[in-house]
Structure formats: structure tokens, C-alpha cells
Amino acid sequence: MRRVSVFGATGSIGVATIELLQSQGGAEAFGIVALTGGRNTDLLARQARALRAEVAVTAHEECLEDLRAALAGSGIEAAAGPAALAEAADRPADWTMSAIVGAAGLVPGFRALAHGTTLALANKESLVTAGPLLLAEAAKHGARILPVDSEHSGIFQALVGEDMAAVERIVITASGGAFRDWPMERLAQATVAEASTHPNWAMGQRITIDSASMFNKALEVIETREFFGIDPDRIEVLVHPESLVHALVGFADGALMAHLGPPDMRHAIGYALNWPARAQLPVARLDLAQIGRLSFSAPDPERYPALRLAREVMAAGGLAGAAFNAAKEAALDAFIAGRVGFTEMAAVVEDTLERLAGEGGLGIPLADLDNVVEMDRLARIRAGEVIAARSGR
Ligand code: NAD
Ligand code: MG
Numbered sequence: 001m002r003r004v005s006v007f008g009a010t011g012s013i014g015v016a017t018i019e020l021l022q023s024q025g026g027a028e029a030f031g032i033v034a035l036t037g038g039r040n041t042d043l044l045a046r047q048a049r050a051l052r053a054e055v056a057v058t059a060h061e062e063c064l065e066d067l068r069a070a071l072a073g074s075g076i077e078a079a080a081g082p083a084a085l086a087e088a089a090d091r092p093a094d095w096t097m098s099a100i101v102g103a104a105g106l107v108p109g110f111r112a113l114a115h116g117t118t119l120a121l122a123n124k125e126s127l128v129t130a131g132p133l134l135l136a137e138a139a140k141h142g143a144r145i146l147p148v149d150s151e152h153s154g155i156f157q158a159l160v161g162e163d164m165a166a167v168e169r170i171v172i173t174a175s176g177g178a179f180r181d182w183p184m185e186r187l188a189q190a191t192v193a194e195a196s197t198h199p200n201w202a203m204g205q206r207i208t209i210d211s212a213s214m215f216n217k218a219l220e221v222i223e224t225r226e227f228f229g230i231d232p233d234r235i236e237v238l239v240h241p242e243s244l245v246h247a248l249v250g251f252a253d254g255a256l257m258a259h260l261g262p263p264d265m266r267h268a269i270g271y272a273l274n275w276p277a278r279a280q281l282p283v284a285r286l287d288l289a290q291i292g293r294l295s296f297s298a299p300d301p302e303r304y305p306a307l308r309l310a311r312e313v314m315a316a317g318g319l320a321g322a323a324f325n326a327a328k329e330a331a332l333d334a335f336i337a338g339r340v341g342f343t344e345m346a347a348v349v350e351d352t353l354e355r356l357a358g359e360g361g362l363g364i365p366l367a368d369l370d371n372v373v374e375m376d377r378l379a380r381i382r383a384g385e386v387i388a389a390r391s392g393r
Contacts, residue, residue, distance in 0.1 A: 003031040003092060007085070007108045008099035010037030010044050012204045013122045013148065016266050017097050018047050020273055023282060027052040034088035036100070036108075039063055045070030052076075054091070057084045059104065086111055095273065098123040099148070101206050102329055103322075103376050106130055110369060116141040120272040122148040124223045129322040130372045131226025146272040147227055151220055153268035154247035154259030155228060162251070170224055171248040171256075173240035174299065175200050177212035179342075180241065184303060190342040192335065200243035200263040206332060213345055214299070215328050218310035222321055225314055232314040237307060239297045244286060262286060305346040309353070318363040320353070322375040327352035330383035339391045348390065352383040 004021065008014045014037070021030055027050070036057040037044035045067060048056040055077040058067050064080035071078050079088065082104070089096070089111035097120045098109035105123030112119055113134070121127070126134055138145050147153050151172040159167070178197055179187055195209045203211070210216035217237055224235050238248075243263040250256045261267050262284040270281040301308055306328075313324045331348040334340045340348060356362050356379060366372065 001029070001031045002094045003033050004095045004097075005032070005034040005088065005091070005093040005112070006097040006099065007034075007036045007089070007105065007112075008097070008101065008123070009035040009047050010040045011099055011101060012202065012207075013099035013265060013269065014097070015043075017099065017120075017269050017273075018051065020266060020270050020281075021051065024273070024279065026050065033091050033093045036085055036088060041067040041070050045074075045076075048076050049074050055079060055088055057088050059085065059100075082107070090114070093117060095120065097148070097269075097272075098126065101125075101204055103129055103325060106372065107369070110134060110137060113137045113143040113145075114141050116143050118272075118275075119143060119145045120148050120269070121145050122269075124149055124152075124219050125325050127223045127226040128219050128325045129376065130366060130369060131222075131321065132366055133369060133372070135226070145227070146275055147223075148265075148268050148272050149220060149223060150261075150263075150265060150268045151247040152223060152227055153271055154261075155224065155249055157271065158247065158249040158257040158259050159228075162249075164229070166252045167228075167230065167234075167249060168252050169234045169236060169250040170228060170230055171236045171238050171250065172217070172220055172224060173238050173243070173245055173247065173296075174214060174217045175211065175243045176239045176241055176299075177214065178208075179212050180239065180303075187303070188341050188343045192338070195335075195342060199241070201265075203265075205336075209332060209335065210328075213306055213342065214304035215306040215332075215345070215349075217299075217304070218306040219325065219328075221307070221310045222314060222324075226321075232311060237299050239299050240294065242291070242294055244291065244294060260286060305350070309346065309349060312353070316357070316362050318365050319371060319375040320362045322372045323353060323356050323362055323379040324349065326376040326379035327383040330380045330387065334387045334391070339387055344390060348383060348386050351386045352379060355382045355386070 032051040032053040035053045038059045057079045061080045067078045089108040094117045096112040099122040106126045195212045198208045248258045264283045313320045327349040331345040
């Protein structure tokens with residue numbers, strides 16, 4: 001029986017993962033080791049009971065009593081906090097879903113690689129902040145990382161049987177987010193509620209806002225570079241409002257292999273769950289005759305400054321990815337809290353990176369996870385200073 005853990009089980013990706021595990025046999029077919037969540041302890045306990053998990057972990061110590069109460073009589077262990085998340089990742093599993101949002105997902109995913117099995121990686125922040133460390137850890141233990149981001153799953157699928165040496169370019173698509181048709185001058189006034197609705201995908205709030213600002217795509221460009229080991233200048237972003245073509249791989253002979261599918265994460269999750277086989281999945285089938293046409297355009301650099309910042313981060317290398325992600329998370333928190341405007345997020349990230357570069361800390365090579373965690377902490381402090389200076393004005 002395959003032993004499975006799901007980190008971030010109560011989120012958008014996590015719930016879809018649990019649904020697929022259930023549709024493929026649930027507790028009869030999988031030995032569920034750990035399920036983790038945040039404040040939604042009722043949902044976490046229901047998932048753990050339904051799948052007969054060994055342990056359920058909430059990220060928050062103050063939620064432990066609620067989780068214990070919700071699990072009473074089930075025999076399922078309850079635990080809380082970052083150390084408990086890391087301990088849960090140390091329990092051997094054959095397949096681990098990394099679907100915590102943000103830098104908090106790094107340590108559990110990293111620790112799970114030590115089992116030398118499969119890590120299904122939705123947490124793109126892991127690759128952005130610590131890509132080389134993650135890949136080295138996977139190689140050291142003979143573990144496999146399978147991408148769960150839809151674009152990266154699409155690239156991965158387009159590369160089956162291909163030689164990376166023949167790859168000329170990789171194109172990832174972007175819907176353009178909630179504001180792609182808004183006049184530029186209105187963007188500064190965009191509210192949190194407006195930024196939290198995606199035209200095509202139903203996702204967690206943070207990634208939805210990151211889609212509107214294209215910080216999500218910026219992270220994904222870096223994720224592409226790290227995961228596929230391709231030069232940044234061979235990675236392109238294409239605006240594609242329909243979100244049906246997820247990625248394209250261009251080869252030396254001029255062929256362009258596209259991955260198409262409905263905007264439904266159950267495809268990428270199910271692909272990673274059943275790889276290298278393909279299973280019947282409960283996703284819609286595209287009727288291209290009915291869809292009729294697909295449209296594409298180049299992203300407007302003025303509308304989406306995050307894409308330029310991603311290029312600068314890749315050029316800097318080292319700890320710049322960790323700094324970028326942390327500054328982005330801090331700017332997003334500040335936007336959600338009403339402290340900075342929508343278009344100010346990019347300015348906050350840029351100013352933070354400039355300060356850190358001035359202090360000489362950005363290009364430092366990645367030595368270990370502690371470096372990354374320390375840069376994450378420092379970048380949040382610097383971003384906090386930048387935000388305070390701006391919102392004090
Ligand atoms: P979400 O906000 O819906 O869920 C996040 C999960 O992480 C929840 O289980 C939450 O309890 C947990 N969590 C939040 N903060 C935590 C912390 N500090 N410590 C431990 N656990 C914490 O997020 P999501 O949309 O499911 O995204 C999860 C990850 O997958 C992100 O990295 C995102 O970029 C990536 N991703 C998501 C989608 C999507 O369609 N939702 C697509 C591609 C990639
Ligand atoms: Mg994506």
C-alpha cells in the first residue's frame with residue numbers, strides 16, 4: 001500500500017488532492033500518514049477521519065486543543081506548530097504532496113525528500129527560495145520531484161521522452177489575472193476583494209492576488225529555471241486569457257509542443273499521483289470546436305513589473321530568490337491588510353531588494369537551508385521597514 005502525506009491538506013490544492021485520493025480508493029488503497037492544515041481544524045479532522053490518517057497537524061499551537069477535540073475517540077494523533085510539521089515530514093511516505101502556501105512549505109517538503117520517494121510539489125516557493133538545495137537533496141536521496149503547478153506539469157509532460165539539449169525555449173502562459181483589461185490608471189485603486197477573484201481558476205486567495213499582479217507568474221518563471229535547469233533568456237511568458245494552453249516547449253527543429261487542458265488543478269495533481277501512468281481523472285474534456293479560438297499576446301511590462309523583477313532575481317542568483325519571495329509575501333500581507341495599494345506591492349518588493357543588495361546580502365551562494373530561512377527573515381524585516389515608510393506618508 002502506498003504511504004501518502006499531504007501538507008496543506010485543507011487548502012485549495014490540498015482539498016483537491018484529498019478528493020482524488022478518495023476517488024482512487026481512499027483509506028483502502030492508501031496508507032495515509034500525515035495530513036496538515038492551519039486554522040480550519042474541523043475540516044482537517046474530517047479529512048483525517050475519512051482517510052484514517054496516523055497524524056493530523058495544525059500549523060498553529062493555539063489550534064491544538066480544537067484539533068484534539070475534533071479528533072477525540074478516533075485514535076488519530078494531533079500535533080501543532082512548525083516543529084510538528086517537520087516531524088510529520090520525517091515519517092516515511094512514498095508520495096508526499098507539498099501544498100502549504102508560502103515559504104512555510106519549504107522545510108516539510110525538504111525533509112520529505114530524505115525518504116528517497118516522490119515529492120509532488122505545488123509549493124513553488126520552495127524552488128524559488130531554495131531550488132538548488134532542493135534538487136541536490138533529492139539527488140542525494142534518489143527522490144523524485146514531480147511538478148504540480150499546471151504550467152510546470154504541462155512542460156514536464158511535453159518533455160516526456162525528449163532530450164533537454166534539444167529544448168530551445170519554454171513558454172508559460174498567464175491569464176493576465178483579474179485586471180488584465182483594466183485601464184492602467186485604475187490599478188492603483190484595485191481593492192483586495194477585486195484582486196481576489198480570478199477569471200478562470202478557483203485558487204487560494206494569496207495565489208489569486210499574485211495572479212492579478214503577475215507575481216505568481218514571476219515566481220513561476222524562476223520555478224521553471226530551477227526545475228528544468230534552463231537559461232532565463234530561454235523562458236518566455238505569454239498572456240493567454242482562456243487559460244487552456246498551460247505551457248509550450250519549443251525544440252531545436254522548430255516544433256512547439258503545447259499542453260492543453262481545462263483550468264482544473266485536479267489534472268496536474270492527478271498526473272503527479274499516478275505518474276508515470278495516466279489514470280481516468282474527473283476533469284472536463286475540452287471541446288475545441290466549441291471553444292473556436294484561442295488568443296495570445298505579449299505581457300505589458302508596465303502593467304506587470306513583477307516579471308522584470310523575476311529576471312533581476314535570476315540574474316542575481318544565490319539568496320535573491322528567498323529575498324524576492326519573502327518581500328513579495330510581506331507586500332501581499334500589507335496589501336491584504338490595507339496598508340499598501342495594489343500597484344505598490346511591486347514597488348515594495350523592488351525597494352526591499354535594493355536595500356538588501358546595498359547591504360551586500362543578495363548574491364551570496366546558497367549553502368544550506370539555514371541561509372534561506374535567515375534571508376527570508378531579514379527580507380521580511382526590510383520589507384516591513386519599506387512598507388512602514390510608505391504607509392506613514
Ligand atoms: P491555500 O491558501 O488554499 O491553502 C494553503 C494551505 O497551507 C492550507 O492547508 C493552510 O492551512 C496551509 N498553511 C497556510 N499557512 C501555513 C503556515 N504558515 N504553515 C503551515 N501551513 C500553512 O493555498 P493553495 O491555493 O492551495 O496553494 C498552495 C500552494 O500551491 C501554493 O504554494 C501555491 O502557489 C501552489 N499552487 C496553487 C494552485 C492553485 O490552483 N490553488 C496552483 C498552482 C500552485
Ligand atoms: Mg501555475
